[in-house]
Every structure is written in structure tokens, then in C-alpha cells.
Amino acid sequence: MRILYFLFLAVLFACNQPSGPRTLPILGERDVVNGDTIYPAVPDFSFVDQDGQVVTNALFADKIYVVDFFFIHCPTICPKVKANGLRIYEKYKNDDRIMLLSHSIDVKNDTVAALKRHADKLGIESRRWRMVTGDHDAIYDIADDYFSVAVENPDAPGGFDHSGRLILVDKNRHVRSFCDGTDAEDVDRFMLDIDALLDEQFGRSK
Amino acid sequence: MLFSKKGILLPLIACLLALVQCESNPYREGERLYKMNCANCHLDDGAGLGALIPPLAGADYLAAHRERLPCILKYGLKDTIVVNGTVYAEAMPGVQTLSAIQIANILNYINTNWGNNLPPYRLDEVRALLEDCE
Numbered sequence: 001m002r003i004l005y006f007l008f009l010a011v012l013f014a015c016n017q018p019s020g021p022r023t024l025p026i027l028g029e030r031d032v033v034n035g036d037t038i039y040p041a042v043p044d045f046s047f048v049d050q051d052g053q054v055v056t057n058a059l060f061a062d063k064i065y066v067v068d069f070f071f072i073h074c075p076t077i078c079p080k081v082k083a084n085g086l087r088i089y090e091k092y093k094n095d096d097r098i099m100l101l102s103h104s105i106d107v108k109n110d111t112v113a114a115l116k117r118h119a120d121k122l123g124i125e126s127r128r129w130r131m132v133t134g135d136h137d138a139i140y141d142i143a144d145d146y147f148s149v150a151v152e153n154p155d156a157p158g159g160f161d162h163s164g165r166l167i168l169v170d171k172n173r174h175v176r177s178f179c180d181g182t183d184a185e186d187v188d189r190f191m192l193d194i195d196a197l198l199d200e201q202f203g204r205s206k
Numbered sequence: 207m208l209f210s211k212k213g214i215l216l217p218l219i220a221c222l223l224a225l226v227q228c229e230s231n232p233y234r235e236g237e238r239l240y241k242m243n244c245a246n247c248h249l250d251d252g253a254g255l256g257a258l259i260p261p262l263a264g265a266d267y268l269a270a271h272r273e274r275l276p277c278i279l280k281y282g283l284k285d286t287i288v289v290n291g292t293v294y295a296e297a298m299p300g301v302q303t304l305s306a307i308q309i310a311n312i313l314n315y316i317n318t319n320w321g322n323n324l325p326p327y328r329l330d331e332v333r334a335l336l337e338d339c340e
Contacts, residue, residue: 075299079247079255086256121257182246 022196024168024176027147041173042145047103047132050115055101055130057173064197065099067146067167068181069139071106072118075157077164081181082122085129085166088191093128097202098194100129103143105152105160107136147175168193171201236315239308243301252320258296260289263320272324276309276332277339306333 028040046056066088070078085100092098104110110118115131133139143149149163168177168190176197179190241250244262248254252263260267267289268275282300286293304312310332317324 073297076246079259080245080249082258083249083253083255118258123256 023200024193024197027175027178039174040145042169042175043142045134045138045142047134047139048112049126049130049132050112050119051126052112053126055132059130060099060101060169060171062171063097063099064171064194064201065101065169066194067101067103067148067169068165069103069105069143069146069148069162071104071158071160071162072110072114073106073158074160077182081164081166084181084184084187086122086124087184087187088166088194089124089129091191092194093125095198097198102129102131103139104131104133105139105143105162107133107139145175147178166190168197170197233311233315233318235308236311236313237319239304239312240315243304244312247298252316252322254289257292257294260287260292260294262316263322265289265322268317268322269324273335275313276306276327276335279309279312280304280336281339306336309336 026039030040031038042057044057046054049055066085068081068085070081072078085102089100104115110133112133115133119126119129119131143162146165146167146169148165148167149161152159153161164181165178166181166187167175170176177190177193179186179193181187247259248262249259252261252265254261254263262268267287271278278298278300280300280302282298284297286295288294307329310327310329313332314326316322317326
């Protein structure tokens with residue numbers, strides 16, 4: 001009986017965690033060099049978006065952004081991830097501090113024109129959501145830096161394996177959170193992380 | 207107080223209600239197959255996605271093309287179609303391994319969910335329609 005009581009208390013306290021400002025961790029392996037901690041950061045990149053514009057890190061210099069990897073003719077998880085991406089887009093579409101960045105891993109078929117058509121059919125504005133293509137290796141390499149999986153695999157549906165992750169990057173190029181983009185509840189949790197990061201990096205009141 | 211009768215009774219009633227709720231859905235197999243084969247694209251609530259994937263919830267296409275649906279599920283669709291006034295011109299892969307019974311179950315799940323209220327398919331009807339797919 002006593003044990004039960006303790007269990008009950010433990011659960012009670014678990015539910016009552018203070019819900020004040022949270023600081024998200026910086027994800028990934030860190031190095032210590034000469035006493036300084038070095039956090040992993042997204043490297044320089046240069047891709048081309050649905051309007052044929054070059055997109056580099058500079059676009060996100062003073063913004064936080066949400067990343068994913070997809071391909072247009074994806075028969076599996078992509079529509080679910082896109083639908084959840086759209087929820088994030090809708091919630092923050094008037095907020096200049098945040099953008100979305102989707103990378104196509106099917107560089108052969110997903111041309112700039114195809115990406116444009118796709119973006120138009122989703123009904124999104126490039127001001128807020130960039131869909132990019134680019135050098136094959138550059139895209140596959142950067143997926144690693146975002147802790148995301150992208151592999152060509154002729155046996156997988158549509159020819160590619162990839163995780164449906166959505167990844168949150170802060171304005172210092174650090175990955176701070178991610179979620180399973182196919183899982184609406186996990187995306188709800190992720191949007192709370194977005195709010196926490198906005199508060200942390202841009203100050204509390206907007 | 208904690209373990210009072212009320213404290214136990216309420217969750218019990220809630221559980222019972224939940225059970226009844228599940229049992230009253232006659233197309234559970236259809237729901238399972240839908241989640242496995244279709245929900246990735248048409249989404250769990252049948253809402254579809256922008257002008258890329260047509261909705262199934264409240265879709266006028268379902269009643270208007272009743273005879274065509276079993277073949278679409280089995281062999282896919284690559285056409286230009288209009289659903290609730292929006293033009294869709296993408297491709298849907300079929301699931302050739304679906305049996306007539308499974309197709310009937312999926313379609314009946316769709317026809318009776320998300321506000322849809324269409325007459326169910328009979329098994330012999332689905333079998334006959336599958337005979338002459340294009």
C-alpha cells in the first residue's frame with residue numbers, strides 16, 4: 001500500500017512539472033576543444049527553390065526554420081508529413097521569424113518546375129516555405145547533418161527510403177528538436193517546442 | 207476518498223462506453239485496411255491534401271462514380287478528375303493484392319465515415335464490377 005502511495009505521488013509530481021520557459025537542448029555529439037564546447041551545426045549549403053532562386057544559409061540567418069526531406073511521387077508517408085507541415089505553415093504563416101525548408105531527394109524528377117507545380121497545388125507561398133532541389137550528394141549529405149535519413153533504395157516504395165522527420169533548427173544553425181512528421185500528436189508537441197524556441201531566441205513577448 | 211466507489215465506477219463506465227463505441231463500428235476490417243493502404247495519402251480523416259490528393263470525406267465523386275471505385279482501388283487511377291469542384295491530375299497506385307471482400311470492406315468504411323452516408327456495397331456487386339475493369 002505504501003508503495004502504491006509513493007507511486008501515486010510520483011505520478012502526481014510528474015504531471016505537475018512547472019510549465020515555465022523551457023530551454024531545448026542542442027542535439028548531436030558535442031566536442032570539447034581547448035576547454036570550449038563545440039556544438040554540431042548545419043554546414044554551408046546552396047540549393048535552388050521552386051522559383052529558381054538560390055537558397056543558402058543566409059536566408060535563415062535571423063530565423064528559425066523547420067526542415068524535412070521528401071519526394072513528389074512518394075507513395076508512402078510524404079502526404080502525411082506534408083499535411084502536418086501545412087499545419088505548421090498555417091500556424092506561423094504571418095510570423096517572419098520562422099520558415100519551412102523541404103528538400104527533394106529525387107533530384108532527377110523533382111525539377112524546379114515540378115517543385116513549383118507541387119507548391120502551388122499545396123497552396124503555399126515561397127516567402128514562407130521553400131522547396132529545394134540541388135546537387136544529389138549535397139542533399140544526401142546534409143540530411144545527415146539534420147539527423148535525417150535519406151537513402152536511394154530500389155526496393156523501397158517509390159525508390160527511396162527516408163524518415164518522415166520534421167527538424168527544428170535555431171538561428172545559430174543548431175538542431176534543437178525533431179518529431180515524427182506522420183504523427184499528428186508528436187507534431188503538436190513539436191509546435192510547443194517551436195514556441196519555446198521563438199521565446200528563447202527572440203524574447204518572450206512578441 | 208481516492209479509492210471510493212465513485213472513483214472506480216466512473217472509469218469503469220468510461221471503459222464500457224468506449225467498448226460499445228468500438229463495437230458499433232461495423233467496418234473495422236475496412237478501417238484497418240484503409241489505415242494500412244490509403245491513409246498515407248488520403249489521411250486518417252479522409253481530408254486529402256490541397257490540389258494534390260482528392261478528399262474522400264464528403265467527396266461527390268464517390269456517389270457519382272460508384273461503379274468505378276472497386277477498379278480504382280485495385281488498379282489505381284491516372285486521370286484528370288474533378289472532386290467537389292477541384293481538378294486533380296496526379297496518379298494513384300492501385301493495390302492489386304486486395305481481394306473483393308477487402309475492397310468491399312474498405313469502400314463501406316469510406317461510405318459510412320467522416321459524414322459520408324452512402325449505401326454499402328454488396329460482395330457480389332464488387333465481384334461483378336471487378337470483372338470488367340478497364
